[in-house]
Each structure stands twice: as C-alpha cells, then as structure tokens.
Amino acid sequence: MADASYPDDLLYHDQHDWARLEGEDHAVFGITWYAQDSLGEVVFYDPPEVGATILKDSSYAEVESVKAVSDVIAPLSGEIVEVNDALADSPEKINEDPYGEGWLVKVKLSHADEAGTLLDAGEYRKFLSAE
C-alpha cells in the first residue's frame, strides 16, 4: 500500500472524498488515502450508472472491504459521465493508487461553484489531524 499523501491539486470533502476539477465544469472523484486506509483492502466497488444525477454530500456509490462497507459521498453535484470500469476486476487499485488508477467516476458538474466549499490539501490535512 502507498504511503499517506494528499496531493495539492485536489479538493477534499470532509467525508474523505476528493475531486479533481477538469476544465470549466467537469471533475473526477475518488476516495482519499485516509478513507482507503481506514477501510482496508477494497474487494468490491459498486459504481453508479452513467447518466445518474448525484448530489453533493449524498452517497453515490459503495466501496466494500473484507470487513466493512462504506458509502461514497459526492463532493460536488452533477451527472455521471464515466465510471472506472477497470475497478470491477481490480478494486485493489483504490488502495494502491487512490488518486490515479483508483479514481471512481467522472462527473459533469451542475453547480461548479460548489467547489468553493471544499477543503484544499492543507485544510484537509489539518482536519484529519483534528479527527
């Protein structure tokens, strides 16, 4: 498993999700290093349907480890335009590379301005140390 890291180019939600903004109104979502470490080895990812509408702060998918299941919370609102199909066969990518090959969905944002409510890497690190 990779070492703890929280890249500076991402935005973070306090439910341990990240968003990488792409262009004006698209973003990639995933779960943070802290989330995958707490969960343990992910053995199952239940993705949403492409085209589904998702709401900031609401669950849009499930990730499951041997021991536990966890809702994945949307950091921003929008419509799913792509899901990471590779995770069906290798969900462990979520542990090995949570910000790269372990990405979960691509989203067309409906309210791109919501991004202003998310934490930057420094704020998220501070939030984690306070938890």
Next chain:
Amino acid sequence: MTPLRTPLYEKHVELGAKLVPFAGWEMPVQYEGIREEHAAVRTHAGMFDVSHMGEVEVEGPGALAFLQRVLSNDVASIEVGGAQYSCLCNEEGGVLDDLFTYRLGGDRYLIVTNSANHESDLAWLGRWSHDFDVAVRDVADRYAMLAIQGPHARRVAAGALDISLPPRMAVATARIGNRPALVCGTGYTGEDGVELLLDPEIAPAIWAELLDASVVPCGLGARDTLRLEVCFHLHGNDLSIDRNPIEAGLGWCCDEATGFLGAEAVAKARSEGTVEKLAPFCIEGAGIPRPGNQVVVDGQQVGEVTSGTFSPSLEVGIGMAYLRSDLAEPGTAVEIDVRGKSRPARIASKPLYEKEK
C-alpha cells in the same frame, strides 16, 4: 471503561497493527492486510493473539459428573490429554457459549471460553457446581493464548520452540520459555495447527521467536474470514441463547443420553425438527453479505444472515444464515438483500472452502 490489553499489546503496536475494541479488549484486527494474512494461514503458517479468550479450571472428584451435567457432549469420552468441543446450554437448550474442554488429569479439566461470555459462563458454572464435589476456578489471568495455524504451523512451531506436539484434538504439557505451558492440537481456521497456553510473562518472547521463524502475524479480521470459509460458528453471531444446537447444526456435539442441562429440549428439537436451520451460502456474482441481511425467496423473507464476509479463498461473498428448514438444503437458490440490492445466492454444503488434498 478502559479496554483490556493482552500481554502482546506492545508487539501489536510495534508491528503497526490496526487495533479495535473487541469484547472489552483492544485487539489487532489486521497487520499488513486481511487477504495477505488469510493466505498465509491457508498456504504457510500464521499466528493469532487470542489471549482475550478465557480459561476456567474445573477440578475435583466430581469434575466429570459436573461437566457431564453442564456440557452438551459426552465428557466421559475424553481421555486424559484429550480435547472436545461442546455447547454450554441452558435448561431450554439455548446456547450460552461454545467451547473446548481439555482433560489435563484424572479429575482436572480446562475449559476455554469466548471472551464476551467468560464472566457469564463462570457465573453459570459456579451456580451449577454447588451440587458437585468440584472446584471451578477462573484462571484467565494465568494464560496468554497463541494460535499458530496453517499447513506448516506444526513443523515451524515445533522447531522454533523445540517442543514435541500432541496430535490433533489432544493436549500436552510442555516447557516453553522455561515455563510450564499447554500445547493444544486445536484451532479455528480449518488448517492444521496448535494453540499454546503460555505464561503471560514469556508470551512476548515466544511471539518474537515465532516471528523470527517466519510465522505471519494475523489479526481477528483474517480469523473471521478463515473460520467462516470452513463454517465454524461464532457465538454472538451464529449461536445465541435463542438458538439450540440442533438448529445451529451442532447436533453432532450433543449427547442427550448424558442428561446435560438442556438435553430434553435438544432431544425434542432433534426428533421433531426445527422451524429454522443454519445454512452456509455463497453469493453468485457481486455483493458481500453482512449480518442482519434478509434472506428472500419469491419475495418472501425466509431468514436472516448471521455471519457474512468476502471469502479471500473463493473470491466471492459468503455467509451463514438461519432460514426456513425446508430451504436450508444445499443447492437451494435464494436471494440476499444486501443494503437494498437483491443478490442471488445458493445454499451450499459445509465447508464452503475445502483444502485440496
């Protein structure tokens, strides 16, 4: 309440284990990862700190008669140096605990309890012991317990500790770390192995010796996936005071002829059958069952999952559920309601995982 810590707590912290509260104890749930630890036990040798489990010594001229009264199995059939699995039942046949009994001497036995039930087991045993010439002693503080399990476990343990091992389902005394110890040919993983009852003071040194001998430290997470693959019961999940041994599939460790507490209820359940039975199942496709999930057939709720997990060996969701007895036959197609999603599953026969011969 501050959690209890085993004598090996510092060792777990040193290894970077994830520690979780379990039955009042702070126990390692995993070190490197459940799948890795699970695989180590299936292919090589792993060790578990199970020092949270309780020990009760029963000694005296009335020991056999007393144990015959409280334990479901035929205690008279345990020879000196033997071991036996049985249920501790109440008068209604409800399962208070499931436990191993080791016969250490002519009229001296050791019972290993589940940690969550240790105090209530003691009270129960104490209460029924009054009619017998027997002493019941809580000796949980006297032992650290280490389970070494896996196809290479016996060879590695015997070599590293320079001891000879008793056969399966037997117990022997030994000197380990220059202190008296008990070596038991038992386990909870479906693999060959031994369980050591050690002087708590020397447990950390023994742990370190086994670690040096390439035995892989394993947490309660792997212990649970390993036991569920071979359909061993977990009290509190698959066994409870509201279930009798017959519906739990434990009729094989009940001998009603001994007249144990609950024998009448167990005999009735055996002859008349039970409304529900515990059965193992495998999910067919995606989804991981969890305790509390409903079992559904034709849109009707027919049972409930009591244990469920992802099987690292089979790479599917597996579990055990109490369901209507007529549906508890291997091959029956059912659905498991996993968080609102219907997952097709099939009732299987025990064990779910079988070693390649």
